[in-house]
Amino acid sequence: MQLQVAIDRLTLDDAVTAAKKLDGHADIIEMGTSLVKDYGFAGMQAMRAAVVQSQLLVDLKTIDEGAYEFQQGFKAGADILTVMGASSWATIETVAKTTAAAGGTMMIDLLEVPQVKLKIITDVKRAIYALHHSKDRHDKLDPTATVAEFHHNFPQVQHIAIAGGVDLAGAKALAAQGLTDIVIVGGTIMNASDPVAATEEFMEAIR
Amino acid sequence: MQLQVAIDRLTLDDAVTAAKKLDGHADIIEMGTSLVKDYGFAGMQAMRAAVVQSQLLVDLKTIDEGAYEFQQGFKAGADILTVMGASSWATIETVAKTTAAAGGTMMIDLLEVPQVKLKIITDVKRAIYALHHSKDRHDKLDPTATVAEFHHNFPQVQHIAIAGGVDLAGAKALAAQGLTDIVIVGGTIMNASDPVAATEEFMEAIR
Known part of the structure; x- marks a missing residue:
């Protein structure tokens, strides 16, 4: 399992400084929406320049005009870009083509995607499907139960990521469960007194 | 009925030049996603400086972290900001509060929102509900039929906008129908040899 650390709501200078510090410690560094x-x-280009050893995910949250946004994101140097599962199927198909052409990776953000829509969009080969709990919601997510249920309903999905309030214990449980490719952590690491140490703690927990 | 002209996929210099030309001709100028x-x-600040007489809509397409994105958008000077109807209800509630606090206006983009979700989100007072056809889809939208059906299903919605391939005849028909507050036009105007003349033509058709 890989660790993705999300950097959000900072000035660009502070985000670049944070990205340089985390580079090589986290598997994937996320430039937040x-x-x-x-x-x-x-x-995006500044974040790309800061991230040399880790992969860079740019959380574009594309929901329309897929080709344009994904071309721009890969042109800026991103390794992984996100599209909303709530997009039209046409948008998801379009970004899948753009991603293949660019030799990149796409992540489909399943925020607020209903079951009936999931059935339509869970067949994109090589895509990472990200189970995602809105930051604006106040209820909590049980990571392993959420992944187990998704895997049961959509066994064809090969790559699963999960985001939304996952703590150290949750990350450890996900690693032990063995169904998740990427655990995404934001505030728990970035708001720690020492984000690099917090990253290392998560990395140790999931290995 | 008002006309909103969407500016998209240009360099910022060209977008600012276009916005200055259209300022005062269109009711609302949109800075596209x-x-x-x-x-x-x-x-956003550059577009705000360019648009003095018309209203400025910034098409943020917020789908999470509603308070942060809307605070930034209004701080940049936007009159109207967009949130995706596909967001969680918590996000829509949050941006409604931020919008009221800022004295601004919110538009809820109904792109790919299923009927069952529409029932939950159509009670935001003063919000503009935008019927929106994905640019990545290849089928066409019948503007007046789409508006009539939406109005029939959700008569409580007071402010309707529509976007997605509306031409001059479509805009005229919408104005005659009398149910739509804002018609949103992008490429048809921006790709015309004279976008200001094309804007005037639309303005005349809808008055």
């Missing part, structure tokens, strides 16, 4: 909407393409 | 993700907050 807030940074995309605050700093745009130039911000 | 591609410009947000390419140029970020500084891009």
